[in-house]
Amino acid sequence: MYKIAVMGDYDSIYGFAALGLDTFPVTPAEAGERLHQLVADGYGIIYITEALAADLRQETARYEGQILPAIIEIPGVSGNTGSGVRGVKKSVEQAVGSDILFSN
Amino acid sequence: MASTQITPTRMELTKTKKKLVTARRGHKLLKDKRDELMRQFLDLARENMALRQKVEAGILAANKNFVIARAGMDEATLHTALMAPKQQVSLEVGKKNVMSVNIPVFDTKTRTADANDIYSYGFAFTSSDLDGAVKSLADILPDMLRLAEVEKACQLMAAEIEKTRRRVNALEHVIIPQAQETIKYITMKLDENERSSQIRLMKVKDMMLEDAHHYSERA
Numbered sequence: 001m002y003k004i005a006v007m008g009d010y011d012s013i014y015g016f017a018a019l020g021l022d023t024f025p026v027t028p029a030e031a032g033e034r035l036h037q038l039v040a041d042g043y044g045i046i047y048i049t050e051a052l053a054a055d056l057r058q059e060t061a062r063y064e065g066q067i068l069p070a071i072i073e074i075p076g077v078s079g080n081t082g083s084g085v086r087g088v089k090k091s092v093e094q095a096v097g098s099d100i101l102f103s104n
Numbered sequence: 105m106a107s108t109q110i111t112p113t114r115m116e117l118t119k120t121k122k123k124l125v126t127a128r129r130g131h132k133l134l135k136d137k138r139d140e141l142m143r144q145f146l147d148l149a150r151e152n153m154a155l156r157q158k159v160e161a162g163i164l165a166a167n168k169n170f171v172i173a174r175a176g177m178d179e180a181t182l183h184t185a186l187m188a189p190k191q192q193v194s195l196e197v198g199k200k201n202v203m204s205v206n207i208p209v210f211d212t213k214t215r216t217a218d219a220n221d222i223y224s225y226g227f228a229f230t231s232s233d234l235d236g237a238v239k240s241l242a243d244i245l246p247d248m249l250r251l252a253e254v255e256k257a258c259q260l261m262a263a264e265i266e267k268t269r270r271r272v273n274a275l276e277h278v279i280i281p282q283a284q285e286t287i288k289y290i291t292m293k294l295d296e297n298e299r300s301s302q303i304r305l306m307k308v309k310d311m312m313l314e315d316a317h318h319y320s321e322r323a
Contacts, residue, residue, distance in 0.1 A: 002195040004212075004249075014182075015170050018222050018238045019245055020191035020214060044195045045210065045252045065263060067208050068197060070256035074248070075160050077167045084156055088255070091262035092149050095142065097269075101149055 002044030002068070007031065012049045012076035021047075028052060032059040035071075044068050049076035050083045110286055112293035120290065124283040131275040138268045141203050145261045152258050155251040162244035169237035176231035185225035185234065191215060193245075205264045207257035212249055 006016040010025035017023045022043070026034050031052055036059065038046055046069050053060065053073045060071045073084040085102075093099045110116055174182055192215035199206045214221075222242045223235060314320065 002197055004193055004195055012167065014186055015166060015237060015241045017186045017189050018191070018224050019242050020189055020193040020222070044197050044208075045249070047248070047252075064259055067199065067206050067256070067260065070208065070210075070252040072248075072252045072255055075163050075167075077171070080160055080164060084160060085153070088149065088152050088156055088258065091258045095145050095149075095262040095265040101146065102153060 002042055004045045004047070005038050005043040006047045006074075007034065007038070008047075008049030008052050008074075008076055012051075012078070013047075016047075026052070028055045031056055035059050039063065039069050045070045045072065047072050047074045049074060050081045051076050051078060054081070054083060110290065112290045112297075114294065117287065117290045117294070120283055120286045124280065124287065127275055127279045127283060131272060131280065134268055134272045134275065137203055138265060138272055141205070141261060141265050141268065144202060145258065145265060148254055148258050148261065152251070152254045155247055155254060159244060159247050159251050162240070162247065166237060166241040166244060169233065169240050173231055173233035173237045176233055177229075181229050182234070185230050187224075189224045190221040191224070202257075202261065203264075205261050207260055208253060210249055210253045 004021045006013045006021050006023045007026055013023045013025060024034060024038070035046065035048075035056060048056065048060075048071060050073045053071075063069055063071055073087060075081070075084070089099050089102055092101050110120075194213050194215070196211040196213065198209040198211065200209050201207075219242075222238055225234075227235070
């Protein structure tokens with residue numbers, strides 16, 4: 001049995017608590033440690049705001065090759081930085097060699 | 105490199121020929137694997153992008169609703185309203201094997217079946233905007249979960265495709281040509297040796313006949 005977590009600044013994520021997801025408001029400084037802790041605690045999906053994920057590239061890279069956890073970027077309250085979409089393009093680029101699907 | 109290190113023997117030739125057959129077979133199989141993975145990956149990537157755009161738009165709209173809801177109530181009320189959620193989402197994780205890549209399959213269960221349990225507060229002290237905001241977020245949740253599944257699958261498959269592609273290329277452009285080169289070299293060397301021993305035998309025969317019959321003196 002796994003759980004679902006949402007990480008980010010409080011303003012961006014407090015709504016998810018009502019849906020039954022576990023929210024973890026964190027500052028960028030403590031986010032890395034908290035992420036590893038969440039993975040160890042059995043969270044299968046971890047949603048992270050794009051702004052925070054930008055600071056956590058090194059930490060999230062560790063879990064990229066594993067089947068769990070799925071670390072998914074979501075836009076925060078301050079707006080969409082486009083890094084989630086870039087992530088999708090990056091995997092296309094990695095697989096194909098160049099972005100043939102979304103380059104236009 | 106082929107010509108410097110190998111010894112041109114029949115043993116080596118047989119070995120290299122076997123290696124070439126294996127390499128060709130492996131190349132074909134890996135190429136098929138890559139093509140199939142790529143086909144599935146492209147479908148998945150398209151779905152991933154569509155879902156992501158939908159989810160991002162949804163969350164953005166929900167966030168706007170939350171900002172409005174927040175403006176109509178004081179911080180403490182909002183805090184209290186969302187402090188003790190009634191609903192709890194838990195996750196079952198299965199695995200699906202796609203061309204030897206394990207991708208996750210997520211199945212979610214909510215603690216209570218009632219869809220209205222997302223409202224974890226009494227309606228007396230909160231603004232109706234909050235209800236709308238929570239609802240808009242709840243509507244996007246199934247897509248968010250599907251997004252998690254698809255995006256993770258995409259990442260895993262992209263890594264596998266990259267690996268497979270490298271293997272295919274290595275076999276196609278390095279291993280197979282090298283083996284062919286080696287085979288050619290050994291065959292030529294063996295032929296050369298055979299010709300040389302043939303000539304030596306003919307020469308010896310000539311000399312022995314000359315010794316026995318003295319053709320050159322008779323002529």
